Amino acid sequence: MAVARDLVGASLIADPGSPDEVRAxxxxxxxxxxxxxxxxxxxxxxxxxxxxxxxxxxxxxxxxSYGVHHCANVVCGADGTAAAVLLRAAVVDxxxxxxxxxxxxxxxxxxxxxxxxxxCRGLAITAADNGLDLCSGGRIRLERSPDVPVLSxxxxxxxxxxxxxxLRFWWTGHPAVSGRLPTx
DNA sequence: CGCAGGATTTGCT
DNA sequence: GCAAATCCTGCGG
Numbered sequence: 001m002a003v004a005r006d007l008v009g010a011s012l013i014a015d016p017g018s019p020d021e022v023r024a025x026x027x028x029x030x031x032x033x034x035x036x037x038x039x040x041x042x043x044x045x046x047x048x049x050x051x052x053x054x055x056x057x058x059x060x061x062x063x064x065s066y067g068v069h070h071c072a073n074v075v076c077g078a079d080g081t082a083a084a085v086l087l088r089a090a091v092v093d094x095x096x097x098x099x100x101x102x103x104x105x106x107x108x109x110x111x112x113x114x115x116x117x118x119x120c121r122g123l124a125i126t127a128a129d130n131g132l133d134l135c136s137g138g139r140i141r142l143e144r145s146p147d148v149p150v151l152s153x154x155x156x157x158x159x160x161x162x163x164x165x166x167l168r169f170w171w172t173g174h175p176a177v178s179g180r181l182p183t184x
Numbered sequence: 185c186g187c188a189g190g191a192t193t194t195g196c197t
Numbered sequence: 198g199c200a201a202a203t204c205c206t207g208c209g210g
Contacts (some may be wrong), residue, residue, distance in 0.1 A: 062206060063191085068203055068204080185205105185209105189206095190206095
């Protein structure tokens with residue numbers, strides 16, 4: 001959860017050095033815990049899919065949602081402890097042309113990576129990137145934020161269990177935050 | 185081996 | 198605002 005706060009404002013670099021390089025800053029995340037969190041895929045202990053969350057931190061955990069969209073997580077617990085942070089939204093810093101070509105959407109630059117599935121599509125993250133090490137210069141790289149953005153905290157979205165836990169963090173007032181705010 | 189459900193997005197009623 | 202699209206994973210028989 002402390003890691004989740006640090007991830008907001010961090011830079012995500014896809015395909016570094018290639019003509020398709022894309023840089024984006026994370027503006028919205030959700031923390032998922034381990035076996036104590038009913039909403040986490042690690043809730044029922046290690047499985048072939050969730051085992052990556054029990055591994056060492058700094059790795060990418062990608063899964064397919066509703067058979068249509070990919071979602072990217074950053075494993076952040078110690079080796080043996082399941083914990084991950086879902087990347088929900090980011091804002092394109094450079095490479096917007098590449099992202100727009102992949103997204104094919106009329107949305108403005110702020111909305112190109114808004115939403116977990118859209119973020120993965122824009123950065124070309126697929127199941128093939130599952131288990132990737134974000135710290136050792138792989139296809140996807142992560143850089144810590146030089147500054148500390150102002151954060152807001154709220155309940156998680158899109159899940160049916162334990163949705164009331166305040167484990168969602170977003171860049172306060174940022175236009176790229178996905179519009180799904182808690183329904184009052 | 186078969187079945188039910190899900191950390192979503194998009195388009196139409 | 199609601200329902201469909203679509204496939205992999207986990208669980209039961």
